[in-house]
Amino acid sequence: MKRNLSETCYDFFSTLANPTRLAVLELLRDGPKNVTDIANTLNQEQSMISHNLKPLERCRFIFSERRKKEHLYSLNKETMEPIFKTFVYHSKKYCPTRGKCLTADQLREQKRKDASGTIFVTH
Amino acid sequence: MKRNLSETCYDFFSTLANPTRLAVLELLRDGPKNVTDIANTLNQEQSMISHNLKPLERCRFIFSERRKKEHLYSLNKETMEPIFKTFVYHSKKYCPTRGKCLTADQLREQKRKDASGTIFVTH
DNA sequence: ACGATATATGAAGATTTTTTCATATAAGAG
DNA sequence: CTCTTATATGAAAAAATCTTCATATATCGT
Known part of the structure; x- marks a missing residue:
């Protein structure tokens, strides 16, 4: 591995x-x-x-x-603040429903939107 | 809590x-x-x-x-690259022995050095 | 429709991690 | 030195997570 x-x-x-x-x-x-x-x-x-x-x-x-x-x-703010910041950014963008990440259904729906090119830039 | x-x-x-x-x-x-x-x-x-x-x-x-x-x-590079970056920075600075964090003894020694003001800026 | 390939799922047993309780250690106050 | 306060530790029970195996589903090519 x-x-x-x-x-x-x-x-x-x-x-x-x-x-x-x-x-x-x-x-x-x-x-x-x-x-x-x-x-x-x-x-x-x-x-x-x-x-x-x-x-x-x-x-x-x-x-x-x-x-x-x-x-x-x-x-240790030097480490923890960037970590929290990344988490907050990520969860605002990808897990809008109160911190819990998207359910399978929501994910599918989001993917549909993604495919229509409105929300996310693909990587 | x-x-x-x-x-x-x-x-x-x-x-x-x-x-x-x-x-x-x-x-x-x-x-x-x-x-x-x-x-x-x-x-x-x-x-x-x-x-x-x-x-x-x-x-x-x-x-x-x-x-x-x-x-x-x-x-999802947008999230994962910053996370990895923070991890790498942190582990280079605080866990110099190949990723494994410091042992209790090493930590004590490091703390002694910290106290003498040479290595870390305290938060 | 059938067979082959690619991936997902469920559930059990195995493993890891957490929680709790009792107790140990350590240091300051008197 | 003894009492008190603050923190750490060990070990067992409880809980959460992982791994594995068998099997399900889904899609493609023919």
């Missing part, structure tokens, strides 16, 4: 592919937070947040810094 | 979080291919490729077009 990018990408994307971790990333856009704050804000157990912070930090999507007893986690 | 972006992002990233699907996306960077070609090139069963093409198309990471009996799948 041919794998160059794909092999190295897997860890990157699988770390992002989790609702809790995405919620953490989103929360950290507002600024650094400690574990307890994150857990409280997201209404999740502290251990669950810790478990999920680990892969995020390992992938360097977040950074951590000790502040007395607590650990402050902050977003 | 606070969820805005996070909720809608999950489908996007979980679709990318699979080695077979990533290999398909990478392969399609070279140009459109049909299912059998993809399966042969990646040395995977045809049914496996079909199963994996479905979520990729649903998310609009790929497009499909009928060409006689075969289905030609092509990459």
Whole structure:
């Protein structure tokens, strides 16, 4: 199986592919937070947040810094903002129905429109 | 649990979080291919490729077009190239050891360097 | 209509990932 | 040193996802 990018990408994307971790990333856009704050804000157990912070930090999507007893986690905006931006652009264009991607039927309909040359430029 | 972006992002990233699907996306960077070609090139069963093409198309990471009996799948470069670009940038900067993100030890060492102000700009 | 080719689908078993709970570690306050 | 607070860790159960195999569908050429 041919794998160059794909092999190295897997860890990157699988770390992002989790609702809790995405919620953490989103929360950290507002600024650094400690574990307890994150857990409280997201209404999740502290251990669950810790478990999920680990892969995020390992992938360097977040950074951590000790502040007395607590650990402050902050977003790697350099990486995450472009990622979110691409996602938002994509979902506005291709998944207009509230983030959920198109259903098979909608996709077919869209394809029909595409074929009539009105909406998309083909690649 | 606070969820805005996070909720809608999950489908996007979980679709990318699979080695077979990533290999398909990478392969399609070279140009459109049909299912059998993809399966042969990646040395995977045809049914496996079909199963994996479905979520990729649903998310609009790929497009499909009928060409006689075969289905030609092509990459949504508009979305995928920026995503790959961000990934490559990120992994070069933060995961220098061939795509694998840093280990805990390496991370600690890097953090030490960070603290001494030589490598990263903090966010 | 028939056979061959191309692709899709369903469902089960296998595998991976997540969640939870109990507990460990670590550091500051007194 | 002990108590408290903050965070991390391990392991088992639960849940989600993948893989595989058998089979269905669809189209083309004859």
